[in-house]
Amino acid sequence: MKLVPSAATVKNALSAHAAIGLLAGALLYLVCLSGTVLVFYEEWQRAEQVDAPEMTAIDAQAVQRGVAAVLESERGKPPTTHLYVHLPVPELPRATITTDTQAVHLDAAGRIAAPEENKWSEFLYGLHYTLHLPGVVGITIVGILGMLMFALSITGLLAHPRIFRDAFRLRTRHGGGVGLADWHNRLSVWTLPFGLAIAITGAAIGLASVTAYALASRYYGNDLEAVYAPIFGGEAKPDTAPGPVPAVATALDYMARNHPDIAITYVTLHDPMTAGQHIQIVASPPRRLIFGEYYAFDAAGRFHGTAGLSDGAIGQQMAASNYNLHFGNYGGLPVKIAYCLFGLALTVVSATGVYIWLGKRRRRGVYEPRLLGAWHGVIWGAPAALAVTLVARFAFGNAAPFTAIFWGLLVLAIVGAVLVAGRRAAAEASIGAPATI
Template sequence: MTQPIAKTTVQRALHAHAAIGLIASALLYLVCLTGTVVVLYQEWQRIEQPDAPEMLTIAPDAVQKAAAAVLASEKGKPGTTHLYVHMPVPGLPRTTITTDSQAVHANADGTIAGPEENAWSEFLLAAHYALNIPGLVGMTIVGILGVMIVALSLSGVIAHPRIFRDAFRLRARDNQGVGLADWHNRLSVWSLPFALAIALTGAMIGLGSVGAYGLATVFYKGDVEAAYAPIFGDEPPPDAAPAPLADIAGPLAWIAAEHPAVRPTYVIVHDPQTRGQHVQIIAEHPQRLIYGETYNFAADGRFEGSTGLSDGHLGQQLAASTYNLHFGNYGGLPVKLAYIVFGLALTVVVATGTSIWLGKRERRGLREPRLRSLWDAVLWGVPLALALTFLVRLFAGNGAPLAALFWTLAALIPLAAAIRPLPRPKPYLKAALGAALIACLLTVLLR
């Protein structure tokens, strides 16, 4: 005869179940919050390094000169496999050259101005993109979270048949969670198209790499680049024999003459200073959602064709549109502001959803102050940790270990709340967050 499970064992299992749900909600909240903040990725870079040289345009010859100077500074080091030139654009009017070992800003005349220092912006992007976890693991987790948001959005609509009819109904606040539930439902309706678009594109980006590795394993003998080639184009075979730096100025001049309506955003030199090197120019197309078309050039500057992201098959155009649609990199400042508003709404929906769930448990007699305090620590501790890492970056410089600091704070704050759940930490964390935000603002203004 089967022995009944002890009541204490059942309670422990329920606590573990609730804790796992809280962890999933915390990750959803973190991804939504960092995604909202990272909409201003270009602006954060300018705030971090306000003295970097800025320009509306840069001459092709100056780009060639700057690339050559960067490579010359790396003599004696292992050869870089890719050289990237970020061209000045309205949101970030700076010329930045990145290799395998360094990133520097260039002046308008092609001279090197100094190193790029945007550690907090890069940390923030990595936190949203992959939870600061290297490799495929982090991106896969974030992709799964995107799928969860889609499932939660659709199931929420189905579970509340009156949700659209009551789209503008807000009942008074009370102690039973009715007002909170109304805000949760109203914001869910108002942000539903945005939430679905962001979640679907996030899932595509996060799980796309996993899919590419799967396709490469099954159909391309493990060659991931071959799996991506039908969408983003393939590369010619490498030739490591030394050679002068490829012509960069010629392709930029060709783009300006042949396609004056497009705007180059990146120049990529593959295997620079080798006989197998070639140049790609990524250029934005006006009134298009794609991040750009890729124009391919031989080392001598000869045009070899475009990849087809602007006029190729539908799958290519869809893949090239995913990034801008997810991050709001189109339409300028009005679109960014809209993404911030709807991103905050989505963040509030995630936060209130878990708060409503905890409230329902309490009304059923499952009073768990530790879980409540843990959720308070997540809601107010995560933005507090972001603000503190930003302050550390401003005072300690570009080399501060921001990812380690953030995740340490993100772990210690909930741990402290769990050890001492009463009184609830919410008012103290809110006060600390307000003080940290004011300190950030004053520091930026004083700089």
């Protein structure tokens, strides 16, 4: 007996196949859109809390007082595993301390000035980095989307042998989707180096976590820190016995004396107020693409060495360069503006690519108005929902449920567009009108 699926089964399978492709396209579009907006991450933080104290630099003793004040405020709470001090930099001239339970701004004297309020910026970061999915699942999916973007770029080049010759040819008045395809192809060519860089670094960043988990499980007895240690340096063995406030000022004074030309961005305290605590300073060498070098100190502020991100193995330096290359955190505002424009072009490319694909299916006789409606909902619903979350931030403050607002509005936009498309298609079918795309 020969099993042959019915025509209805084949049609449903093709629709499901197309819907899966549409989902992948929608996620890629969201990553491109959120990444374009996220280029101005520091600027968004400043806009969210305009009254936070700002300064071009902060004294080492002021940082010490701030660290002591924050640690004192956490007495009686579960001990924080890490304490981060963000030092003023040109893009974000603020001193901020973050622990496992709180984040506060410091004034120039090291006093606690106010809680940090940048939940919208963090919401945006989460959308781009993990699509608001849990931990390693979300970042892995985003990494896979980076691989998809790379594959689409390469196959697009191979599929259009004249793509560079026609780099400035636009047939905007032609029908049949030709004009849309020309814009898609031209923008793809103009942004090709940027798109490849973003795709490769995004895939590397996104898939690093799942790769590290696999290596830890297979070779390191589930010790994730041991996987990262050869690249970023390891942590000392914990000792939970009580300890004093670490000498952060001493470590900062060492950096000022021995590395006055290197901009310090972060001070990290590992296991603060314990006998096993130690200090780590992140500083960015000038004219380098790496996000920074790690300088290790003990709790008394004595220098122990560097991780080698600036002058170690080439793999270390490449790993440390991924972040700035992907997010545009180098070169100041001009580079950010360029990243924003190129990111906008990539967003348009991802949007038009699906429209072209649906148009080709339509011309082959496979017209799916609901899928087209769903794509309309994604393309116009996502930026609209993002704008509403920003309005909610300034209307209702830091506690507004940005994630729920965004995804709720996006789902409503998609469902509404599908319903409208379905009704329009039914009306056209009832009068024998030709469907359009």
